[in-house]
Amino acid sequence: MKIDLTETNSSKINAALVKARRDIGTPAIGMVLTLVIVTDEENAYDALKSANDASHEHPSRIVVVIKRVSRSPRSRQGARLDAEIRVGADSGTGETVVLRLHGELVDHAQSVVLPLLLPDAPVVVWWPDGAPADLAGDPLGALGQRRITDTYSCEDPIGALGARAAAYSPGDTDLSWTRVTPWRSMLAAALDQQVLSVASATVEGESDNPSCELLAMWLADRLQVPVRRMPSGGPGLTAVRLETKDGAIVLDRADGALATLCMPGQPDRSVALKRRDTAELLAEELRRLDPDNTYEASLKFGVAKLDSSAPPAEAPAAEAEAPAKPEAPAKAEPKRTAKPTKKAAAK
Structure with missing residues (x-):
């Protein structure tokens, strides 16, 4: 069932x-949480489809906030709220409210969303694209216990990681981090099978993929070893x-x-490690x-590392190699010191 409301209000x-x-x-x-999606018209369909698929595992009220910025100054002075309500088969296993905010109401979206939150239920805010720099400081982000973004959708994904770290608040998370969960599980299980001391590590992936950096x-944080970042196709x-x-562990x-x-002393084995879609990442x-303290x-x-001149993941390797660079000059210096000048002075 779909219901269209024009020039309406939260009541x-x-x-x-x-x-x-x-x-x-x-x-x-029978819903367990409220999922607030902050997006635009371009990304609203894909985001809502992923949220509906995830609702089969997490029945929820989905509130989609679409800010329609007016072009003319006269239109910006007014305020209008249009809503589309979907329940039943049109909304997964929960219910959906699509809000379109016009005029001055764009700057006060939290006042519209607040009355629509489920009572005594957690609130999760998700920005599929165009997330603010400070998630917890955003008026809509302040409503949620959990705030989800995706740095992969940013224009500068690697640079966005530095901004996320600078403004991090407990409850922030990133779908780029969620994408590496199977990799982290597989690597941790491989190290649990054999008691091996890791000396260094190398991560290969797309150069602009923040999941590789994370x-x-x-x-580097867990193993305290140098980690190299190698680009691939x-x-x-x-x-x-x-x-x-004893050899290399390769995934x-x-x-x-x-x-x-591939593990030392064991035959190679094939493991399922498929790339997951947005609905699976959101459900996780x-x-x-x-x-998520590990993500933090x-x-x-x-x-x-992001603020330095070295690549984020190569910084530990640079630190490990730093002591080795002065050794050659240190040994060579006595051969070129003041001894020849002393002999010259004696003559």
Whole structure:
């Protein structure tokens, strides 16, 4: 069922939701959270489709906020709210409210969304694209216990990681981090099988893919070893190599679907490591509403590296090589010191 409301308000929207549930015979609310999607017309369809697919695992009220910025100064002075309500088969397993804000109402979206939140239920805010620099400081972001963004959609994905780290607040997360969950699980399981000391690591992937940088930062933070970042043709992450004294542990995924795990003293094995769509990533993030401390540590580990001249993941390797560079000049200096000048002075 779909209901269109023009020039409406939050009170009328709530009344229409109750009436729509009664009309389809489901007056009870069985939803576990409110998912607020802040997007534009261009990305609204894809974002809503992913949210509806994720609602099969997490029944929720989905509130889509679309800000329609007026072009003329006279139109900006007015304020209008249009809404589209979807319940039943048109809204996954929950219910959907699509809000289109016009005029001055664009700057006060939180006042429209607040009355539509489910009572006594967690709130998650998701920016599929165009996320603010400070997620928790944003008026809509302040409504949520969990704030989801995707640095992969940014114009400068690698630079956006530094901005996310600088303005990080507990509850922030990134779908670029969610994409590396299977990689982190596979690598951790490989190291649990054999007690090996990792000396260095290499991460291969697309040069502008923030998931590659986050995985490299996680390895450098957890293993405290130099990590190199090697560009490849993709798709996405392609390989991780951990160097040990007994040989290399290699997780190689060249086709984006099936990976090969190579470990010292063991036969190579094939593991499923397919690239997941947005609905699967979103469903994973909605499973946990507490702060992700591992993401925080990995993200903040890369702040200094992102601000330096060296690449984020190569900074640990540069630090490890730094002591070796002065050794050659230090040994060569005695041969060129003041001894020849002393002999010359004696003559």
